[in-house]
Amino acid sequence: MKRSLDVCGACLPTRGSAAGLALMALLGGCGTESPGTNPSTFEVVGADGLRAGDGVGPDAGSDDAAEADAPTGALRGRVYLHDPVTDQGETTLVTLVQPISTDGTLHGPYANVWNCLNQPGGPKVRYGEVEVGAFCLEQQTAKVGDDGGWLHILPPTDPSDPEDPFAEVQMYHHVHAMHAYFKDHFGLSAVDYPLDALVNVNLYIDPKIAPLAGLSPGWQDFANAAFVPKDAFAAFHLPPRKADAIIFGQHGKTDLAYDASVIYHEYTHAMIGTTRLTSMIPDFYGIDHMPGALNEAFADYFAASMTNHPVIGAYAIAASGAHLIRDLSIVRRCPLDLIGEIHADGRILSSALWRVRAQIGAQFVDGVVLRAVQQFTKATSLQGAVKLILSEAEGEDAAMHAAFKKIFTEQGLIDCLRVKPWKDWKAEDTVDKVPYRLMGRGKLGGQGFPDGVPGPLQFSVALPSGTKAVTLRWQAWAPGFFSQPTLAIGVQPAKPVTLNLFDKGKIDAKAVMPMSPDPGDIAWQSVTLTGACLEGAAGKLYVLPLNAANADAEVTRMTLTMHTTTPTGPNLRTCK
Amino acid sequence: MSGRWSLLRWPRRSGSSALAVATALAAAALCPQGVEATPPRQGQARATTPTDPTPAHLQRAHLAAEAAIASLRARSRGLKVQWQRDGVLPELLTALRWQPRSALATPEATARAFLAAHVGLCGVGANAGMPPRFELLAIERLRARAVLRFQPFAQVAELGRALPIEGAVASVTLDESGAVIGFTSDLNVLLAPSPARITAGEAERLARAALGPAFATAQVGSARLVLAQQWGATRLAYSVPTVARIGVQHERVLIDAHDGSVVARDNEVRQ
CATH class of the missing domain: 3.10.450 (Nuclear Transport Factor 2; Chain: A,)
Incomplete structure (x- = not known):
C-alpha cells in the first residue's frame, strides 16, 4: 500500500479535513496568530557557500554601484532577497532574467507568473450544485517599463494589497534564481520549462451563500502556498494548464510571495519532490510517513541553503503562527522529536544537513544530497535515504563522509526506530503544537489492518520495579465528528509491536486493547493494563496506537499513571 | 550470500533485544546492510487470496535477489544493500560498479542490460515472480552522472497486455564512464493478480x-x-x-x- 501524504497548509501543517472543511482548508485554516518574530541571526558558512541568486541574484556591489553600471534600467528590478522581516523592509536591486514574452509581462524561460486579482470574472466555484463564489481573476499585471526594466514596481504602501504587481516581480526573480541554482550548479533539468506561478491567490465567497456555509462573505484569504499538479486546477474550473504550478496566497497583511524561502521550498518540491518521496507505506512498526517528511526536509534544506539562512518562513509562515517557522539551526533528533507530521519531522534531517553544511560548505553538501535524492524512489525509507547520502559522501571524500556520519549519528538518523516515551503530554504546550494524527481506514485501510490502522509512532512506557498496573489516557477526537473515535492500542512487553506485512498488517502483540471512554472525563479515553502485558516487560512496555474507524483521529493530550497496587475500574484490562 | 537464517539481521541494531525482537517477529525478512538475508519461513506469511504471495514465493524471490547481489558483489566488493521494508527485495544498492562486457551505445542500453542481467533484483527467477518490463520515464542528469528512472510494467494474462505497476519505480545510476554505480527500487514481487470482477x-x-x-x-x-x-x-x-x-x-x-x-x-x- 502506497500513498502520498495529504497535508493541508503549505509549508504549514493544519488539522485534517472533514465534511465541508475542504473549503476552510483552502481558505487558510492555518491559524490566525499575529505575525512577526525576528528570525535568528544568520549562520555564516564556508567560503564555498553558494549565495542566494547566484548568477541571477543581487547585483554586485552596492545598489548605487549597480545602478551606475546600468545606464538604463533594462531588466532591473527590486525584490526582497529573503523577506520583508529578514531584510528589514529593504529591497535589493537585481537583474531579472530576460522574459520570453513579447508583451512585456513576466513570462520567462522558467516561470510564467500570474497575478490572481480580487476582481470579478474569475472561474466560478461550486459546492455541490450551488455556486458559492469565484476564484480570483488571473492576469499578468507587471509590465516592463519604458526603460526596459521593472524598477517602477515596488512593494505596495498597503501590505494587504491583494493585487500588487510587486508580488509578480518577486516571484519571477526567485523562481528563476532557484532554477539557476539547481541547473547551473548541479545540472538539474527536471523543470526546464516556464512553471506557472500564481500570486495573491484569494477566493470570493458569495455573501448570500456564506452564512449557510459558515463562511465569511467576500474575498477570503489564502494563508498558504502549494505545489499543485496541473490536473488539480480543474478543482477551480480554471483553464487547462499545460504544466503544474505553484500558488501563493495573500493573507491579511502577508503576501506569501514576498518570502523567498517559501518560494524556494515550493520550487524544490517541483524540481525534485513530485516523482519521488510521495508514499506513505506500512513497515514493521506502523505507518512509515518518513518519505513525505524527507520530501519536506529537502524542500526546507535547499531553500535554506539557497538563502544561506536557516529560517524558513520568517515572514510568510510567521503570519500563521510563530511556532510554525522552521529554523534549521535548531537541532532535532530522531526519535524523540518525531511527532508524525511531515513538515515537523522533516526538520530532523534538514537540521542535520544544515549542521553538516556549516562544517563543510554548501557546494559539497548540496551536491552530495542532490546526487542521493536523484536516486530516490517514491517510497525511499529514512534508512535508505541516509545510506544513499552517506554513500555519495563516501565516494567523494572520507573526511566529509565522516562529518556527515557523525552528525547523522548524533541526531539519531541512523537506525532510527520510531518509538518515543509515553509521558504526560499536551500538544498545545509543545513547540510545534501538532497533535498525533491517526489515519483512519477511509484513507489507509482497504481490506488490511484488521486491528486498526497503526499510527506512525510507537510509544514506550518505562516500568519502575514493583509496577502492578499502568493507566494510559489520551484526549482524542475525530475532526468533524461529535462521537469519540474508535481507537485501540497494541501492547507488547519488552519489544516493539510489529505488523505482519504479509498478512494485511495484522498486529503481532501481546494484546490489542480498546481505548474506552475515561470514567473521569468524557473527553478522554483510557485503559489500565495489568497482568501479562507487564510481566516480562524488562522494564519497558511498547504501545502502538490503532485507529479502527474510517475517520482520521487526533490525540491532543496524553497522561501516564503507574500503580503499585492493582486498581479497580471499568477500564481495567488484564492481559492473558 | 547464503540462504541461512540470521536472526541477528534485524532490527538493524545490536544487542539481545534485537535478537529477542527478531525471534518473535512474524514474517520478518529484513535484511540490513552487509548481513545475511533469508526470506520468511514457511507458515509465517499466510496467503489469504489465491494470488497472495506464499512463503515459498517470497523465499524464491528473495533468493533470486540474493543471487543477483552475490554476482554483483563478485565485481563490487564494497557493495552495500538496503532491503525494502518487508525485507524481500532490495531497496537500494550502493558502492556498486558494473559494466557490460562490451560497451553499449547509450546509457539506456547500459541500464537495460544491467536490469536484464540482474532480474533477481526484482524478484524474478526460479518461478519466483513475473518478469517486469521497464519503460523509461526519464533520464535525469547531474553533471556527468545519469539517473535513469523506469516505470515497471507486467503482463496480465487475462488481458493479454502489460499494465503499469502504479507507484513503483526502478532507477539505475550511471557514472561518467558509463558504469552502473547505483540501483534503487520500490518494486515488490510480481505475481499474477486475481481477475477483475468489477467494471x-x-x-x-x-x-x-x-x-x-x-x-x-x-x-x-x-x-x-x-x-x-x-x-x-x-x-x-x-x-x-x-x-x-x-x-x-x-x-x-x-x-x-x-x-x-x-x-x-x-x-x-x-x-
Missing part, C-alpha cells in the same frame, strides 16, 4: 464513495486498469482520478478490481 464504472462509484463527504461533489475521471502493490501482492486495480471542486485536493484512488476495496489514495498536491 470501471463501479470503480468510479466506489472511488467517490471512498472519498467521503468532503468529496461529495468531486469530479471523478475515467478509471483505468493498473497493477498495484499491496501486502506483498500484485493486484489488478482501477486508478481513478478525482478532483474536489473546492479545496486544494487532487486524489487518485486505487480500487481493487477483484473485490472493490480501496487499495490506496494519493493526494498529489504538495504543500
Whole structure:
C-alpha cells in the first residue's frame, strides 16, 4: 500500500479535513496568530557557500554601484532577497532574467507568473450544485517599463494589497534564481520549462451563500502556498494548464510571495519532490510517513541553503503562527522529536544537513544530497535515504563522509526506530503544537489492518520495579465528528509491536486493547493494563496506537499513571 | 550470500533485544546492510487470496535477489544493500560498479542490460515472480552522472497486455564512464493478480464513495486498469482520478478490481 501524504497548509501543517472543511482548508485554516518574530541571526558558512541568486541574484556591489553600471534600467528590478522581516523592509536591486514574452509581462524561460486579482470574472466555484463564489481573476499585471526594466514596481504602501504587481516581480526573480541554482550548479533539468506561478491567490465567497456555509462573505484569504499538479486546477474550473504550478496566497497583511524561502521550498518540491518521496507505506512498526517528511526536509534544506539562512518562513509562515517557522539551526533528533507530521519531522534531517553544511560548505553538501535524492524512489525509507547520502559522501571524500556520519549519528538518523516515551503530554504546550494524527481506514485501510490502522509512532512506557498496573489516557477526537473515535492500542512487553506485512498488517502483540471512554472525563479515553502485558516487560512496555474507524483521529493530550497496587475500574484490562 | 537464517539481521541494531525482537517477529525478512538475508519461513506469511504471495514465493524471490547481489558483489566488493521494508527485495544498492562486457551505445542500453542481467533484483527467477518490463520515464542528469528512472510494467494474462505497476519505480545510476554505480527500487514481487470482477464504472462509484463527504461533489475521471502493490501482492486495480471542486485536493484512488476495496489514495498536491 502506497500513498502520498495529504497535508493541508503549505509549508504549514493544519488539522485534517472533514465534511465541508475542504473549503476552510483552502481558505487558510492555518491559524490566525499575529505575525512577526525576528528570525535568528544568520549562520555564516564556508567560503564555498553558494549565495542566494547566484548568477541571477543581487547585483554586485552596492545598489548605487549597480545602478551606475546600468545606464538604463533594462531588466532591473527590486525584490526582497529573503523577506520583508529578514531584510528589514529593504529591497535589493537585481537583474531579472530576460522574459520570453513579447508583451512585456513576466513570462520567462522558467516561470510564467500570474497575478490572481480580487476582481470579478474569475472561474466560478461550486459546492455541490450551488455556486458559492469565484476564484480570483488571473492576469499578468507587471509590465516592463519604458526603460526596459521593472524598477517602477515596488512593494505596495498597503501590505494587504491583494493585487500588487510587486508580488509578480518577486516571484519571477526567485523562481528563476532557484532554477539557476539547481541547473547551473548541479545540472538539474527536471523543470526546464516556464512553471506557472500564481500570486495573491484569494477566493470570493458569495455573501448570500456564506452564512449557510459558515463562511465569511467576500474575498477570503489564502494563508498558504502549494505545489499543485496541473490536473488539480480543474478543482477551480480554471483553464487547462499545460504544466503544474505553484500558488501563493495573500493573507491579511502577508503576501506569501514576498518570502523567498517559501518560494524556494515550493520550487524544490517541483524540481525534485513530485516523482519521488510521495508514499506513505506500512513497515514493521506502523505507518512509515518518513518519505513525505524527507520530501519536506529537502524542500526546507535547499531553500535554506539557497538563502544561506536557516529560517524558513520568517515572514510568510510567521503570519500563521510563530511556532510554525522552521529554523534549521535548531537541532532535532530522531526519535524523540518525531511527532508524525511531515513538515515537523522533516526538520530532523534538514537540521542535520544544515549542521553538516556549516562544517563543510554548501557546494559539497548540496551536491552530495542532490546526487542521493536523484536516486530516490517514491517510497525511499529514512534508512535508505541516509545510506544513499552517506554513500555519495563516501565516494567523494572520507573526511566529509565522516562529518556527515557523525552528525547523522548524533541526531539519531541512523537506525532510527520510531518509538518515543509515553509521558504526560499536551500538544498545545509543545513547540510545534501538532497533535498525533491517526489515519483512519477511509484513507489507509482497504481490506488490511484488521486491528486498526497503526499510527506512525510507537510509544514506550518505562516500568519502575514493583509496577502492578499502568493507566494510559489520551484526549482524542475525530475532526468533524461529535462521537469519540474508535481507537485501540497494541501492547507488547519488552519489544516493539510489529505488523505482519504479509498478512494485511495484522498486529503481532501481546494484546490489542480498546481505548474506552475515561470514567473521569468524557473527553478522554483510557485503559489500565495489568497482568501479562507487564510481566516480562524488562522494564519497558511498547504501545502502538490503532485507529479502527474510517475517520482520521487526533490525540491532543496524553497522561501516564503507574500503580503499585492493582486498581479497580471499568477500564481495567488484564492481559492473558 | 547464503540462504541461512540470521536472526541477528534485524532490527538493524545490536544487542539481545534485537535478537529477542527478531525471534518473535512474524514474517520478518529484513535484511540490513552487509548481513545475511533469508526470506520468511514457511507458515509465517499466510496467503489469504489465491494470488497472495506464499512463503515459498517470497523465499524464491528473495533468493533470486540474493543471487543477483552475490554476482554483483563478485565485481563490487564494497557493495552495500538496503532491503525494502518487508525485507524481500532490495531497496537500494550502493558502492556498486558494473559494466557490460562490451560497451553499449547509450546509457539506456547500459541500464537495460544491467536490469536484464540482474532480474533477481526484482524478484524474478526460479518461478519466483513475473518478469517486469521497464519503460523509461526519464533520464535525469547531474553533471556527468545519469539517473535513469523506469516505470515497471507486467503482463496480465487475462488481458493479454502489460499494465503499469502504479507507484513503483526502478532507477539505475550511471557514472561518467558509463558504469552502473547505483540501483534503487520500490518494486515488490510480481505475481499474477486475481481477475477483475468489477467494471470501471463501479470503480468510479466506489472511488467517490471512498472519498467521503468532503468529496461529495468531486469530479471523478475515467478509471483505468493498473497493477498495484499491496501486502506483498500484485493486484489488478482501477486508478481513478478525482478532483474536489473546492479545496486544494487532487486524489487518485486505487480500487481493487477483484473485490472493490480501496487499495490506496494519493493526494498529489504538495504543500
